[in-house]
Amino acid sequence: MMTRILLLGVLAVLLIAAPFFAYPVTLMTILCFVIFACSFNLLLGYTGLLCFGHAMFFGSAAYVTGYLLKTTGLSLELALLGGAGATALLGLFVGLIALRRSGIQFAMITFAIAQFVYFLLLRAPFTGGEDGMQSIPRSALFGVFDISSSFTFYYVVLGITVLSVWFFYRIVHSPFGEVLKAIRDNDQRVESLGFKPERFKLVAFVLSAALAGLAGGLKATVFQFATLTDVSFPISSEVILMTLLGGLGTLSGPIVGAGIIILLNDYLADFGEWALIAQGVILLLVIMFFRRGVVGELDRVLRKIRARRAS
């Protein structure tokens, strides 16, 4: 308990001091993907659903939030909520269709719908097509606080991320989360205990979509543009990689995974295709040697040390 509080304290100091030492936009990108990875983890790690098109929520919320900021002059937090709300609705729609199937079929349906959403956004009049949506304004937070500088904005993004991770934590450690984990382990058994698993999966799917939408909207305000890349398949696969690399079904794993992948992309950005090749190699290594992911393996080693010390 003491060590946990200490760790959290150190983490808090690091997060607050970070923009003095690192490029705020990179840090904010990591934070956006931390939220995105949590939303994905809720499905794959805690419900057992592999969504193969999670970028559709991330990307479409980027457009919706961007559009709201550009045309309505809403304050930042309302525009973000608008984006998340829109993707929650999209999630409800996709969930109602895709959850009729399970396993690989579910994954393929989400993939197909995501491709369709990509196509719609490519053609929609308000998205700017191939060029994307440019110069999205960072309206004042709550209509009063100026957040145009990236340095200040970092702390806003940090705050939203902390709230999102806490929200994710709350879901996973709630009465609902307990049933979700049971569904992930054995959904037939859950049904035999008098629950209708598909309803729980649908709620989880909508919550996940909303969280992914918040991440996407936030990213649009960080970069002040939204592009088709945000809705594209590589984003969907990147979040899978983050989750597996960090540790599936662990609370902090996907968060760590998001950090590693974004930093890696950043370092390898000048080397073109190398970022993709590196991702492929990492995925291979994780699947072959580190099934539990970074956090999962670390946890195992720590447990072993503790057990040895105890004996």
Place this chain on the structure above:
Amino acid sequence: MSETLSLDERRPDADASAYALTARGLTKQFGGFHAVKNVDLSIRRGSIHALIGPNGAGKTTCFNLLTKTLTPTAGTITFEGRDITGMRAADVARLGLVRSFQISATFPHLTALENVRVALQSAYGKAFHFWRSLSAVEPLNARAEELLDRVGLAQSRNLTAAELSYGKKRALEIATTLALDPQIMLLDEPTAGMGHEDIEPITELIREAAKGRTVLIVEHNLSVVSTLCDRITVLQHGQLLTEGSYAEVSSNPDVITAYMGGVDDD
């Protein structure tokens, strides 16, 4: 209700009110193959009723039909005077008809306590509360511990189900099933894959759990059947072979023939 009663009274075989669960003309086809064919079954309220038969006789299929895990091709199922043929498993579970599975069905990543608490959540009405902390279901812990204690798992409450021995997993499953306080419990081969040292306690456990309820049990182990069950239905090739007490059934020449080389364990 009174109308069905008077109808049933005219039937020679049945005083309907004495039966918790009945099936008429139960049939399940897979492709062209009849796994279960025209089976009539009446489970007397408060009894422990066994469904036996050689491998492939259709016991599991029959069981899955009765618990609404499979949809019958034909036939009707009545539970406490209510036609449940068209209902789904989750709904009949809430009515009080709860099953276990042949393959151990615990939640391996949840602790023993959480396994039972999930089941208790079924009637607690907070299962969708994703915004609440787990303290919202802590009032259920006392009942969960009581159930764990009853099956001898009090010491294991904080172990994950994956960490439990096979026998303890099956005991946990029974505790989870009991958490719904079912009127009728359907157990599919509760002693399957168990060593002799585990069979005795689990039999005792079932006997204890059966108090005040009806139990239908698919069982391979005939010594368990003989000590535990009041009434036995024998299936063969998906059809009803005979029904009666253990003494009646075990002396029936058809049953003896059906079991020749059919009993592959014990």
